[in-house]
Each structure stands twice: as structure tokens, then as C-alpha cells.
Amino acid sequence: MIKTHKRVSDLHPEEIITPGTGLCAGCGGLEGLRLALKELGKDVVICNAAGCFTLLSVYPFTPLQGSWLYTTMGGPVPAAQGIRDALDVQLKKGKLPSQENLQVLVVAGDGSSNDIGLGPTSAALHRKLDFIYFCYDNEAYGNTGFQLSAASPFGSSTQTSPSTHEHPAGAEKMKKNLFDIWKAQDPTYIATVSPREPIDLSNKFAKAKTMSGPRMFICMSPCPTGWGFDPKDAHVIAKLAVDTGIFPIKEYFEGKVVHTKRPRKRLPVEKFLERQKRFSHLFYPERCEDVISQIQKNVDDYWSHFE
């Protein structure tokens, strides 16, 4: 029986991540992980790919109550496989009491999830590895100074895809559709979550906790440093991403995709774009009408399948 949360006061009171980490003030991804771990609890072993969340644990300190294994950017899922197998073998032999069974959680950024680590993830999905995957998606390689990743959306400027005379839009490729890539391999559960919707996020993790097999989460992570906005606006940006329909909050379970938080009336995409420095070239010195309308069209096309 899954307890559903209705109010903020229903959130689990225990904090699994202690403060003191070296992550940026106002990090949206940290908030997503904090809320997620509140739900998953202490009995978790995290396999952390290199990325921004490298700074979660800086020797000799850890913010976690549970275990944490640091891996290369492409290696968190193989690490999860190894840990899962070791746990299973030890449990089966009776060398480990069943209450010491841990939930294996992969924490990786969008760079690792979309680019370098996708191969091993695909293989793990194929093997139906019993784990949870948490991808904090700030739409670029944020740890090294915000370079283009396969998750950088069309029209955004990054260190390696600035707006130039040759390439006025900045990033010219569409964001990779990780949700559908994963969906094609039919894992147990997939969901997109936003720190802006803590109740929705907590309910999804509560649900995933009761299942077994591969379970995936994409957490939209507003990045004050890379996206270029005041840290205090992180939630305004996260809300606009949902309200403009740019970031659909949905889940995939038993063959069906359900939008759990639908924007009632979708706002124009400019509302989201104009508040961030990475899109400022679309508005200044001249308004790039073609790029903005293309972004709007992509969003409209997406939602037309569900309306």
C-alpha cells in the first residue's frame, strides 16, 4: 500500500543529505535529490557518476547517511550492477541478513545519462537490473563550465555552442529524448520530476520504491550558474518550464504514459526563455523570431499528441 502525499507537511521529516556540500547556492538538482532521498530513506547505496554531484562528497566529508560510490562518467550503471550482484549473492548465501538489503541508486548528470553512460545503461535495462536511476538534468556539462551535451536544448548557448554569426541559434540540435529512449527498452517505471513539484516528486519515488527492476527518473535541475539567473529565481524558472510545456511532468508505467501535472493553459515559451542568459541571444540585439517560433512549434507538436 503506497501512502500518497497531499501537502508539503506530509513530506518525510528526515533529511538524508546534511547541509555543507560544495554545490552552488540555489542548485535545483540538489533539491530534487534531497526530496528523492527523503522518500527512499537511508538504506540506499548511491553510485555517483562524475559531474556536478562529484561535490556531494568531498574527502574527508560526506553529506549522506548511506553509502556512496564514486565512479567515472560512464561507469555508474556497471557499478550499480556490481553492487546489486554482490548484494544478491551475499543475501542468497545467507551471509547478509535480509534487512541489510540496500536499494541501489544511480545518480548521474545529463551528460553521463545522454552521452557517455547511455551504452551501459541500455545494457542494464536489457538485463532488467534492479535499480533506480536518478538523472539531474541541467542541460549541459555544468561541472566543467557548462559545455554542450546531448541534452542541451535547441537555441541555448553554452561554452562550446555560443551564438555566432555562423550559428545564430547557439545549440542547433534538438534535445535528445531520453524518456523515449528508455521507454523503448520497457523498464518497470520512468518518470520526469521537477523540484518545483515536491508532492508529485515524492509520490513518484514512493511508488518506485515499492517496485523492482529498472526505474528511471529525469529531474529538471535549474542551474543558476549555467543558465544565467539569480539563484533565488530557481523555482520561478522551474515553474515556467512546466507552465510553458517545455518540461512535461509525466510517468510511464505498465505501458502507458500519463502526464501527472498538466499545464492548464500553456504559456508562450518566451516566458521561460527570456529570464535566462543562455537564451538572451534570442532576444538581443534582435529578436530571433524564427528560433523562438521553432521552439514554440516543437512544444506545440509534442502536446498535440496528448490533446
Added chain:
Amino acid sequence: MIQVRFHGRGGQGIKTASQILGSAAFNSGFQAQDFPLYGAERRGAPIVAFTRISPTPILERGPISNPNLLLIGDETLLNDSQVAPLCGADESTIVFVNSTKSTEQIQKQFPFPAAPLILDLTDRCQNFLGKGHILSTALATAGARILGNIDLKDLLEAVKMELGQSLKPETLQKNLELTQDIFHSLSPCTIPEKPIKALASSPLIELKQTPVHEAAPIILAPGNMALRKTGNWRMQRPKIDYDHCNKCLICYARCPEGTIKIDEDGRPQIDYEHCKGCMICAQECPGHFIQTIRESEGAHE
């Protein structure tokens, strides 16, 4: 050679300040070197930047431990044992602090080797740029003026060079106005020569080989990150108005760090030792019952 050290926080433009000062000195015919130093830390964390200025080629490299001029972007850093901005300063070091206090007040509080120069840059940045925490132009201008050997013309040119690429013309114009304002509010100092010390050699360290299981970085104390205080990252501090707080706990859910705890009465309590001052709580409080105060003022309440 003049050695300048800047202290501030990630996001305040401390690196840019050192660049502007370096470029301004270069424009005035000097040789210059500028670079920041930060570890794994992020936006809000204390950082340091350096500028070396000399009429002759600069052969020295590395951080400046014994500066001629210290520019401190935030007075709350003075209180911080991890940053220790006065480290390496002696009687001949000129110290500039961005503060609202008077020289007497601040000297009572902190052990300055000599009376520091003070100007409220945050207030001016707020007036000119509408953003009190962006100190790049202001701190570089203060530095250039105190050194006294950099022309205003060269400084303005440096501001255009360093910021012109990324700022809109009207914002750049405001930065140039800010430069002129601060330049005329301060007066130049004479920088005393520092005696050249002989280099002391230290005995070589003997390295011993350690077994792998001892050398591997394993942490066995859960949750000890809380020992690391990140409260010194703040430029602004949130303050809850408990007379009006209706315990909706939105601030608690929205705090990325989890620094808002709930007490027995169900009221949110901010953990100021760890709050990084992102101010999401103040922005998100539905009734706007969380105030934003400048850290240097809030800390003494």
C-alpha cells in the same frame, strides 16, 4: 612590482575585477598578470583572485601571500577563519574593505595591521547597476584608484574591453558611470616598497609508501559534511517574520540544502551555519514573510 589580492565570493565578479585591474594597468603601460584561485567550490563560496603589476617583466608565478594591496569585497569574510583575508598583510599593506561601517568601528572588530580604507561599494552598485552583489567593476576601480598610477581613461577602456563582449550597451554604460563615481570618491595612496626577503629553503619532505587500503579515500563517518559550515557563502540572509508565518512549510520544501528545520511548534527554523543565502525561501514564501537582509547587518542582530 605591486601585488594585489582580491577576496570575495563566487558570482561577485572577483575574477573579472582582477582582469579589469590587470588590463587597466596594461593600458597604462605596465606589465600585468591576473588570475583567480578556486577549488571545487561554487557560486557563493569564498574565492580569491590576484593581480601583479610591474614596469618590468614579471617572472614570479603563483598565489600572492604578502600583498601590497588587499581588496576585500565583503566584510563578513574578515570573520572567517577559512578565508582569513588579512593573512600575510603587514603595516605596509593597504587594505580596502567594502563596508557600511566607519574605520573606527571596523578596526575595533578586526585586527587590522593599519587603518583600512572603507567605501560602501554594494550601495553604489545597487544604485548604478540595480545589483548590489556584482562587484567586478567597483572593486577593480577601487584598486586602480588606490594604486594611483592608472589613468581613468585606461581604466574605462579596460572595463569596455572586459565587459563589452557580454553586456548590453546600456548596462556597460552604467558600469562606466559607476567607474567614474568610485574613481572620484577615493583618493590615491602611496604604496610603500616591501623589503625583499631572502628565499628560505626548507628541508625536503620524506615520502613514505602507504598500503592501498590506508591510502584509499574512504569515509566511514555518515553525515559528517555538516561539520563543514557553508554559512560563510552568504551575501544576504533570510529572516523569518514569525508574527506572520503561518507554517505552510513551503520554504522548508524549497530549500535545496535542507537548511530549514521544523521545530516542535511546527515552525520553520533557518540553520544559519549552513544556509548559503540563495534566497529561494524569501522568493517562494507565499505571504512574503521572509525578509532579505544584507549579511553584514544581519549577522550582528
